[in-house]
Amino acid sequence: MAFCGNCLIVVAITIGSGLQIPMCFFLVNLAMLDVICACTVLFKLLKILVVQDASISYRGCMVQMYFLTWSVAAEVLLFTAMAYDCYMFICQPLLYGSMMSSRVCAVLAGVLLSYSFMNDIIIFVADIFLANLNFLLAMVSYGLVTTILKICTAEGKQ
Template sequence: MNHSIVTEFIILGLTRNPEIEGLLFVLFLCIYLVAFLGNMLIVIAIMYNTSLHTPMYVLLLALAIVDIICTTSIIPKMLWTMLTSEKTITYRGCMSQLFFFAWSLGAEMVLFTTMAYDCYVAICFPLRYSMIMNNHMCMALLSIVMAIAVTNSGVNTGLTAKLTFCGPNTIDHFFCEIPPLLALSCSPVRINEVMVYVADITLAVGDFTLTCISYGFIIAAILRIRTAEGKKKAFSTCSSHLIVVSLYYSPVIYTYIRPASSYTFDKDKVVTMLYTLVTPTLNPVVYSFRNKDMQAGISKWFVSLKH
């Protein structure tokens, strides 16, 4: 039963300075369009080219879809509040935004681990790769990703929806995120904090550890490559992957591992931008656009448009 007496929230956004807000609107609109169009291009290219219907590219397709959902659930509303004086969001709209964001957050973390495992099998067991990472295994892994993401989102959104919000209703953030909502609650949030902490340890810390272990084995395999050019290329790929993964996991762990009383929202807004906008923008460049097969697939799609 919904005990909330608040029917809408006021989102303060990134800044209250109108002059800076105008510049930020242009900046984040450009970044969002790059992120959206980049990930959409990956989705179209993989779906259009049957040669890319392999486990590795299916995982890239899933990552692109998750990034589109993540950014689209947050950024358009944020841009709208910057563009207009309408800074309110309905209670249901807030809970919906929270659900889709939490879903994409959980899905992306597990996907990073799944993709690291796929890379590990491809490099460490190249002759057995097609047997280990077949279509059935790929679908099974994606089902696990979906199940974990839905469970994480459902539990945390459900617990947040059960809280009592009796005012103030001003969210000191640029979207409906769990920490600022817990800070607004006038009912106990201990269970919520415990569940967020558990999710952070199991998903963020756990997945980051598994991802690092996978890349540890990958680096060990790379060191056995005899040619210097081969080592350089492999290290370049792995290092860029690890940088993006670290940019994602570090702020997520920092944000959710603390109690609500310790949140500093001015600083947290900047930290949150790393995993809500920066990483989804970098993912297409790091994981897809540097790949020759993806480049060929994108080129093939553009050529088909001309005809």
């Protein structure tokens, strides 16, 4: 339903001649991001329901998680752009035409999408770094525990 509804929004806005305003541009982007967000989990969910196979590979999980977090981050940033558009329309009506031209909207959407993409990469790099650091610290602590267990006397273990 989400796929069909968002596709109808995209078709209605692109066909409608009076709907070429910045808010509709952002709505089309939001609808496409929502389709991406829904499709990232939909295919695996259908496989789980139809084939009764709930397993997923590590790589598949990472790809699914990447696109899900990217699309959600992009949606949140797009909401911010839509709020700015509303602010300009209501509070600065005389400057609205020049401040929210189609070029400005396209650049704004491109920046938001690329920023959410770079943000996702930074999150994954940080997660990998923290996971390796946590693993290393756990191994060191277990190494210290085994060193203590090798001590023969009770006084030494204390």
